Amino acid sequence: MVALDVGADGLPGSAHVASLLPDNPEGRQWDVQDGVPINRLEADFLSFIQSLEDEFQRTQDAFADGDTRERAILISVTPGSRLAAEGSLAELAELADSCGVAAADRVIQARSRRDPRYVLGRGKLDEVVVRSLQVGADLLIFDQSLTPGQSRAIAERTELKVIDRTMLILDIFAQHAHSREGKLQVELAQLKYLRPYLAGQSTALSRLTGGIGGRGPGETNLEIDRRRVQDRITHLEKQLRSVTQGRHLRRRQRQRHHLPVLSIVGYTNAGKSTLLNALTNSQVLVENRMFATLDPSSRRLRFPRDLEVIITDTVGFMRDLPPDLVAAFRSTLDELHDADLLLHVVDAGNPYMDDHMEAVERILRDLDMRETPRLVVLNKMDLIEPEVAANLERLHQGVAISAHDRRSLARLIDHLQGVIWEQLHDDPRFGGVAALAGEMPLD
Ligand SMILES: Nc1nc2c(ncn2[C@@H]2O[C@H](COP(=O)(O)OP(=O)(O)OP(=O)(O)O)[C@@H](O)[C@H]2O)c(=O)[nH]1
Numbered sequence: 349m350v351a352l353d354v355g356a357d358g359l360p361g362s363a364h365v366a367s368l369l370p371d372n373p374e375g376r377q378w379d380v381q382d383g384v385p386i387n388r389l390e391a392d393f394l395s396f397i398q399s400l401e402d403e404f405q406r407t408q409d410a411f412a413d414g415d416t417r418e419r420a421i422l423i424s425v426t427p428g429s430r431l432a433a434e435g436s437l438a439e440l441a442e443l444a445d446s447c448g449v450a451a452a453d454r455v456i457q458a459r460s461r462r463d464p465r466y467v468l469g470r471g472k473l474d475e476v477v478v479r480s481l482q483v484g485a486d487l488l489i490f491d492q493s494l495t496p497g498q499s500r501a502i503a504e505r506t507e508l509k510v511i512d513r514t515m516l517i518l519d520i521f522a523q524h525a526h527s528r529e530g531k532l533q534v535e536l537a538q539l540k541y542l543r544p545y546l547a548g549q550s551t552a553l554s555r556l557t558g559g560i561g562g563r564g565p566g567e568t569n570l571e572i573d574r575r576r577v578q579d580r581i582t583h584l585e586k587q588l589r590s591v592t593q594g595r596h597l598r599r600r601q602r603q604r605h606h607l608p609v610l611s612i613v614g615y616t617n618a619g620k621s622t623l624l625n626a627l628t629n630s631q632v633l634v635e636n637r638m639f640a641t642l643d644p645s646s647r648r649l650r651f652p653r654d655l656e657v658i659i660t661d662t663v664g665f666m667r668d669l670p671p672d673l674v675a676a677f678r679s680t681l682d683e684l685h686d687a688d689l690l691l692h693v694v695d696a697g698n699p700y701m702d703d704h705m706e707a708v709e710r711i712l713r714d715l716d717m718r719e720t721p722r723l724v725v726l727n728k729m730d731l732i733e734p735e736v737a738a739n740l741e742r743l744h745q746g747v748a749i750s751a752h753d754r755r756s757l758a759r760l761i762d763h764l765q766g767v768i769w770e771q772l773h774d775d776p777r778f779g780g781v782a783a784l785a786g787e788m789p790l791d
């Protein structure tokens with residue numbers, strides 16, 4: 349941009365030139381040259397702009413370093429501490445990664461009140477736009493929930509795609525849903541969450557949901573107009589009910605076996621599926637991604653002392669899960685009520701382990717499962733010092749293991765046999781346990 353002084357005589361004075369800067373170590377976003385005499389002004393603007401654009405491209409490529417994934421800027425606007433915001437953005441980056449999106453940069457703005465229209469302050473939002481050019485990002489992911497009006501306003505001002513944490517989680521679920529029930533559940537949650545957005549024009553909607561949001565099973569349906577959304581929701585709910593009936597049937601059949609049920613619960617990525625596999629020699633999908641497992645699976649587990657139980661693995665938990673999503677997964681989560689014992693698997697190597705445990709406990713409370721006995725399983729002990737593991741065991745009355753290392757499971761199995769015996773040998777439903785476990789010592 350060039351501004352030109354004009355003298356009283358109408359003749360041009362000096363020029364003031366501002367231009368954007370590519371990514372640079374000083375973190376500068378623009379360059380301003382003030383008071384340039386008009387005769388010294390760069391004459392060939394076209395080639396200047398061309399070389400600036402080339403430089404932007406080059407630094408964007410260098411920034412990406414061969415990573416061809418879509419790039420996003422993660423944003424948190426919070427009245428809380430910077431440290432908490434950083435932790436939360438670290439988790440948001442993991443979520444983005446699980447969704448196939450690279451976090452190119454993180455922006456935290458401490459504000460006691462959000463800007464009602466743009467959430468961020470306007471000056472900050474404009475800086476974010478320049479930053480997106482510098483790092484080659486075309487997506488903004490907000491850690492806080494946005495209203496449809498805010499998403500639209502930000503998308504219009506920045507000409508970038510805009511989503512919030514909830515949409516990101518819904519998108520991961522959409523990508524990871526495999527079973528018919530899982531797909532129905534996710535589409536239902538997506539439609540419910542996006543319903544208020546459908547009031548806008550379709551271009552705003554596609555900027556909000558095109559690209560990353562909308563690759564899932566709900567993909568075509570995001571385009572349908574609002575009038576038909578309610579019909580679609582009703583239809584999905586009906587289908588889901590009939591699928592759920594099949595699940596109830598399987599559940600009753602399982603109950604007829606009169607075997608105790610152990611359910612593995614825990615924060616996403618804690619190693620629940622790895623543990624199920626290790627205990628039962630199974631091949632449930634394990635991935636270093638959040639929400640790798642959406643569909644529950646059950647296996648029989650036979651303990652050395654002839655004690656047999658059913659062990660189940662299910663969808664992971666996370667703090668602030670979208671309520672529509674929890675509601676849609678209600679029937680999956682309801683299966684947890686069958687559990688006689690919950691194995692709460694914790695990633696003991698995660699610095700936010702305490703927050704994770706609290707989030708899991710809160711969800712269990714919401715599911716009305718305060719009373720179900722539980723055992724804390726401190727997983728990934730290979731990542732921490734043995735003394736730390738021993739302390740954690742004492743603190744949580746838990747058992748430290750590494751699901752990667754079968755030898756470390758012997759203590760858990762031993763412990764479980766004891767707990768199950770202790771809790772269930774008097775239970776009339778499991779006449780079989782006492783019989784099967786005839787050799788169990790009573791002490
Ligand atoms: N270092 C270490 N990594 C582990 C251990 N157990 C599991 N992992 C890794 O942790 C990641 C997540 O494991 P999963 O078993 O998929 O975790 P999950 O709890 O089922 O996760 P979701 O289904 O996504 O909720 C994978 O990369 C595993 O290889 C362990 O004992 N030590």
Ligand SMILES: [Mg+2]
Binds near residue numbers: 620621633
């Ligand atoms: Mg899993």
